[in-house]
Amino acid sequence: MSPHDTNPRDKATIELKGVRKSFGSVDVIHNLDLKVEGGEFVVFVGPSGCGKSTLLRMIAGLEDVSNGDILIAGKDVTDLDPAKRGIAMVFQSYALYPHMSVRENLAFGLEIARTPAAEIARQVDIAAEILKIGPLLDRRPGQLSGGQRQRVAIGRAIVRKPLVFLFDEPLSNLDAELRVSMRVEIARLHRELGNTMIYVTHDQTEAMTLADRIVVLRDGRIEQVGSPRDVYENPANLFVAGFIGSPRMNIIDGVRLAGDRVRIAQSEIALGDPVPAGEGESVKLGIRPEHWIVQDRQDASLPARLEFAEYLGSTRYLHCALASGDIVTVEQRGGRDWQPGETLWLNFDRPKLKFFSASGQRVA
Amino acid sequence: MSRKAATARRKAWQATRYHAAGLFISLLFVAPIAWSALVSFKPSSEAARPPLPPWPVEGFSTQSYENLAKYGVGIWTYAGNSLTVAAATVVVTVIISLLAGYGFSRFQFPLKNVLFVLIISTVMIPFQSILTPLFLILTWLGLQNTLPGIVLIYVTLHLPFSIFMMRNAFDAVPKEIEDAARVDGASVLLMLRRVMLPLVLPGVATVAIFAFLASWNEFLAALILLTDQKKYTLPVMMAAVRSGQFGTIDWGAVQSGVMLMMAPCLALFLLLQRYYIRGLTAGAVK
Numbered sequence: 183m184s185p186h187d188t189n190p191r192d193k194a195t196i197e198l199k200g201v202r203k204s205f206g207s208v209d210v211i212h213n214l215d216l217k218v219e220g221g222e223f224v225v226f227v228g229p230s231g232c233g234k235s236t237l238l239r240m241i242a243g244l245e246d247v248s249n250g251d252i253l254i255a256g257k258d259v260t261d262l263d264p265a266k267r268g269i270a271m272v273f274q275s276y277a278l279y280p281h282m283s284v285r286e287n288l289a290f291g292l293e294i295a296r297t298p299a300a301e302i303a304r305q306v307d308i309a310a311e312i313l314k315i316g317p318l319l320d321r322r323p324g325q326l327s328g329g330q331r332q333r334v335a336i337g338r339a340i341v342r343k344p345l346v347f348l349f350d351e352p353l354s355n356l357d358a359e360l361r362v363s364m365r366v367e368i369a370r371l372h373r374e375l376g377n378t379m380i381y382v383t384h385d386q387t388e389a390m391t392l393a394d395r396i397v398v399l400r401d402g403r404i405e406q407v408g409s410p411r412d413v414y415e416n417p418a419n420l421f422v423a424g425f426i427g428s429p430r431m432n433i434i435d436g437v438r439l440a441g442d443r444v445r446i447a448q449s450e451i452a453l454g455d456p457v458p459a460g461e462g463e464s465v466k467l468g469i470r471p472e473h474w475i476v477q478d479r480q481d482a483s484l485p486a487r488l489e490f491a492e493y494l495g496s497t498r499y500l501h502c503a504l505a506s507g508d509i510v511t512v513e514q515r516g517g518r519d520w521q522p523g524e525t526l527w528l529n530f531d532r533p534k535l536k537f538f539s540a541s542g543q544r545v546a
Numbered sequence: 547m548s549r550k551a552a553t554a555r556r557k558a559w560q561a562t563r564y565h566a567a568g569l570f571i572s573l574l575f576v577a578p579i580a581w582s583a584l585v586s587f588k589p590s591s592e593a594a595r596p597p598l599p600p601w602p603v604e605g606f607s608t609q610s611y612e613n614l615a616k617y618g619v620g621i622w623t624y625a626g627n628s629l630t631v632a633a634a635t636v637v638v639t640v641i642i643s644l645l646a647g648y649g650f651s652r653f654q655f656p657l658k659n660v661l662f663v664l665i666i667s668t669v670m671i672p673f674q675s676i677l678t679p680l681f682l683i684l685t686w687l688g689l690q691n692t693l694p695g696i697v698l699i700y701v702t703l704h705l706p707f708s709i710f711m712m713r714n715a716f717d718a719v720p721k722e723i724e725d726a727a728r729v730d731g732a733s734v735l736l737m738l739r740r741v742m743l744p745l746v747l748p749g750v751a752t753v754a755i756f757a758f759l760a761s762w763n764e765f766l767a768a769l770i771l772l773t774d775q776k777k778y779t780l781p782v783m784m785a786a787v788r789s790g791q792f793g794t795i796d797w798g799a800v801q802s803g804v805m806l807m808m809a810p811c812l813a814l815f816l817l818l819q820r821y822y823i824r825g826l827t828a829g830a831v832k
Contacts, residue, residue, distance in 0.1 A: 239725075242725075242729060243728075244725050244728060244729070263728070263731075264725075264728050264729045264731075265728065265729060265730065265731030265732075266731075269729065270729065271725070271726070271729045273722045273725065273726060274722075275720060275722050277720065277722035277723050277725065277726040278723075278726075279723065279726075279727075279741055280723075280745065281744040281745060290727075290730050290732075290740075291729075291730035291731055294730055294731040294732055294736065295731055338726075338730075342730070
């Protein structure tokens, strides 16, 4: 499966079967199963130390697999060298060879594969054209800006004509503005090349905007796999609900009362729909900040005192304390300006309400 | 206006003092070298007289260099021996420390840290105290009184420091660069040669300079382990010149020897100083 005898548009699938990684007696990846479809853009997202980079490095062959199999394009690559897996990787720190020019950086992998010089030159020119780095080819990495370096790193991946692109937090070292433009570039690249891509990030915006599917990881386990819309609107558990979305989903403890009524934050509210818990049982209610409705007067709603407000131009985030002392975040678009200390009344978009069991699993 | 002028005057005065102090300290360092150089160009008779004035008053002469050239079996034999020994020491030390430093920096193996501490701890053993065993080992190997034997001794003595230097140099190279080379398909040796070596060149330069200077100037081991006059290195030859013949010392020849011994060290240092300075500070900030 040399990178050069394959069509880069081949849609290679990636399968992880019972993959486990342990350092000594500590398991960092637990029996993980996942299938990435050919041509799919999958984003691994999760907090620091969740194992997302380790998993990517295992797919790349830079980290040994303690157990299980990794298949790329149907072929078992578990024990193959990185170069023989048909992958190319873009690193967070760019990892360019500082003593080589941009041209030499791009050509290095092809030289090792003994590609004819004319073909190397052609591939380098194609990559330079795609990434618009033609004028930089004779410069050294030290003479480039962060964004240019990352383009070169992506170019180095492109010239190898890999089946699969692996990105390890490639935009983390860039400033906010550059990050947005590079994000667009990567999306364009995926559209143009059509390869299978796996992208690791802790930035949810990147995950939401780039991914066909998001894999949410925690402590070496998959918490949920789904489209960005799916993980945002239908989180499988409290962790995913809290992790995806910024500001995070508000979680309020409640107790089911008779009928459709629940007691939350010392108030009794009729939800209108059945509550998925036994009478007297505790239940957790998840409400996204944008699903609150702010009212000036009591109308079957929760009283809250405004602690402080964040003005973000088109929206305001109101951080309010409920009667129970819980702080909730409310997104407000338009409407009057509230002052800290004022009491406002919160209602919510009832169909958007999520219910979680006491153990954190989604129940409705 | 007056305050500005006062500030300018104060700054000028500070700069003058700063440069004067720098000049004075530089003169202290340059003086012995200049004095040696000047004496080496005095005629032999003048070089034997009291040293003031330090410059030749009876005209410049290369007589001292000619006398030195004819000393023993000829200066070029000794210089050749020294150069061979120093160059071989540098090459062998660099190759071994490069590989060992890479291994200690990048690979995991049992007792790695113990082995490293063991190697470094040999620096604490006074070299003079193991001369006798070294002499016996060389005799046993049939390398006593040979240049390869003395090279072996020098390499052994320089390796702990060199391995330490090279390990630090490799530690300073981000691991991701190596990962990128692996993804590009580089084997370990190819990666070491084409990716890592250029990045640790400052470390290599530092190791090379230290190994060269130490083996070029080493006297005691060469004196004890080399018995054949034809195999003497320059320091041993210089000791003979310094002790004189029949009670007379040719001071001009001694000073011309000093100049001769200094030249390669100076040349090497000037050639590699850019890398050397970087090597010493590598890893200081990361």
